[in-house]
Amino acid sequence: METEPTTTLEQVLAERQTSSREIIDVDEPQTQLVIFRLFDRHFAFPGGSIREVINGTTDVFYVPGMHASVEGVMNLRGDIQSVLSLNGLLHLPDSDVQEPARAILLGSGAGIQTGIRIDQLLDVTEVAQSRLKPPLDSLPDHLKPLVSALLDFDGLPVTLLDLDLVLQAWQQHLP
Amino acid sequence: MSSLAVVVWSAGSQLFALEASRIRALQPYSPDPAPLHLHQLLPGLVIEPALFCLGCQTADDQLCWLAIGSEPQHVQLSTDSIQPLPAALQHARQHPALRALAWYQNRPLTVLDGTLLS
Numbered sequence: 357m358e359t360e361p362t363t364t365l366e367q368v369l370a371e372r373q374t375s376s377r378e379i380i381d382v383d384e385p386q387t388q389l390v391i392f393r394l395f396d397r398h399f400a401f402p403g404g405s406i407r408e409v410i411n412g413t414t415d416v417f418y419v420p421g422m423h424a425s426v427e428g429v430m431n432l433r434g435d436i437q438s439v440l441s442l443n444g445l446l447h448l449p450d451s452d453v454q455e456p457a458r459a460i461l462l463g464s465g466a467g468i469q470t471g472i473r474i475d476q477l478l479d480v481t482e483v484a485q486s487r488l489k490p491p492l493d494s495l496p497d498h499l500k501p502l503v504s505a506l507l508d509f510d511g512l513p514v515t516l517l518d519l520d521l522v523l524q525a526w527q528q529h530l531p
Numbered sequence: 532m533s534s535l536a537v538v539v540w541s542a543g544s545q546l547f548a549l550e551a552s553r554i555r556a557l558q559p560y561s562p563d564p565a566p567l568h569l570h571q572l573l574p575g576l577v578i579e580p581a582l583f584c585l586g587c588q589t590a591d592d593q594l595c596w597l598a599i600g601s602e603p604q605h606v607q608l609s610t611d612s613i614q615p616l617p618a619a620l621q622h623a624r625q626h627p628a629l630r631a632l633a634w635y636q637n638r639p640l641t642v643l644d645g646t647l648l649s
Contacts, residue, residue, distance in 0.1 A: 417639045419632070420545050421573035423623040429632060429639050436632050436639065438619040470619040527622050 386482040389507070390461060391514055393476040395448040398514045400507065405463050405519040409477055412458030416471075423530050427473055430460070437462065439471035445526050447498050451475050465519035466527065483507065488516060501525060534607040538585065539640065541601045542569050542578040546640040548633065549587060551605060553645035555594055556586030566596035567648060572626045590646035597648060608633050613642065 388403030416428040416439045427439040439460055443450055451458070457476040462469070488505035495503060495515075502525060505516040536551035547569070560566075560581040570576045579600035586594045613633045616624065620632075631642035 418545075419620065419639060420542075420569075420576045420641060421625045421629050422620060423625070426620060426623045429617065429620070431634055431639075434634075436614045436617060436634065438617040438623075440619055468618040468622075470617065523619075530623055 385485045387485050387488070388480070388482050389514075389516065390480050391478040391509055392459075392461070392474040393478060394446065394474055395443060395451055397446070397448060398478065398509070398512045399446075400509075400514050400516045401461065401463060401519050402516070403480065405465055406461050407464065407469075408462040409480070410460040410462055410471065412455075412460060414460060416460075416473075425526065425529075430471060432462070432471075437469070437471050439473055440526065441473050442522065442526070445498075445522070445529060446502075447496065463519050465521075466523035468523050468527075470523070478509070478512075483509075533610045535610055535613060537606050537608050537642070538603045539606045539635070540585075540599045540603040542576060542599065545576065546635060546638065547599075548606070548608070548635075548640050548642045549585065549597075549645045550642075553588045554585055555588050556584075557603065558584050558586070560584055560598055564596060566598040568598045572628060572648070574625060587645040587648055589648060595645070595648045606635075608635065608640075 389400040390403055390406045391398065391400040414430050416430050418428045419426065425441050425444050427441050429436050429438055455475045459474050459477045460471040461474055462471050488507055491500065491503045491506060499515065502517050502521050503515055504518045507514040507516055537548040538551050538554050539546060539548045560583055566584045568581065570578055581598035581600055583599050583602065584596045585599055585603060586596055589595045612635065613631055615631055616629065628643045628647040629641060630644040633640040633642055
């Protein structure tokens with residue numbers, strides 16, 4: 357009778373050791389990210405700078421006399437909150453307003469709390485800090501001052517933005 | 532509940548208000564003396580032909596005429612409904628007379644500061 361190759365104690369223990377090593381890896385410092393798509397690019401903000409994700413079907417009302425990057429305002433539980441588009445700042449074409457997965461991130465940075473329009477929320481997740489890679493020198497010049505790290509997320513290249521720096525740059529780009 | 536007396540009018544699909552205590556006159560539109568038009572203050576605003584002129588007292592006690600395209604209404608706005616411009620909008624506004632927003636009839640109402648009209 358043919359027998360299955362037996363598993364040795366050594367193999368069992370080695371496997372256990374690998375598993376326990378993986379468990380230790382989980383204890384590695386994590387960082388929470390809000391990962392999203394804007395036009396055809398993927399970005400993330402640190403979770404700490406985003407307070408809330410708001411359904412994209414929320415009414416946003418145009419306010420006259422504002423810079424073109426201001427989409428308008430929304431009424432969030434009685435508070436009037438601004439909604440900005442970052443497409444211009446990030447050198448992206450205007451998004452399609454019919455995008456069904458659009459959402460609004462309510463975030464804070466540079467002394468401003470505002471809604472930020474996104475085309476799709478991909479995930480709100482914890483990632484190991486070791487997965488965050490330093491920005492490449494080949495990044496476009498307009499992005500370099502805004503980017504804190506790069507990340508491979510399920511095969512997608514994701515650019516981690518610093519919301520403080522993004523909103524500072526947004527203010528500096530206003531006439 | 533406390534309230535603020537304002538004069539409200541529409542321009543295109545937008546609602547605007549001025550503090551009623553600063554309004555000194557209302558008269559049919561006349562190009563003389565040359566009134567301010569909202570689209571001069573707020574480029575891109577699509578408005579109807581002017582029908583009335585509101586005479587508003589400015590900070591230096593002058594009368595500033597503002598041309599408007601609809602009949603203004605006297606409204607008591609609940610102070611709870613009036614909010615300063617969100618910080619982003621304070622940075623992005625094209626004219627300092629844009630001072631506040633109020634929620635009125637389920638949409639935002641832009642509250643102008645009459646002392647800063649010019």
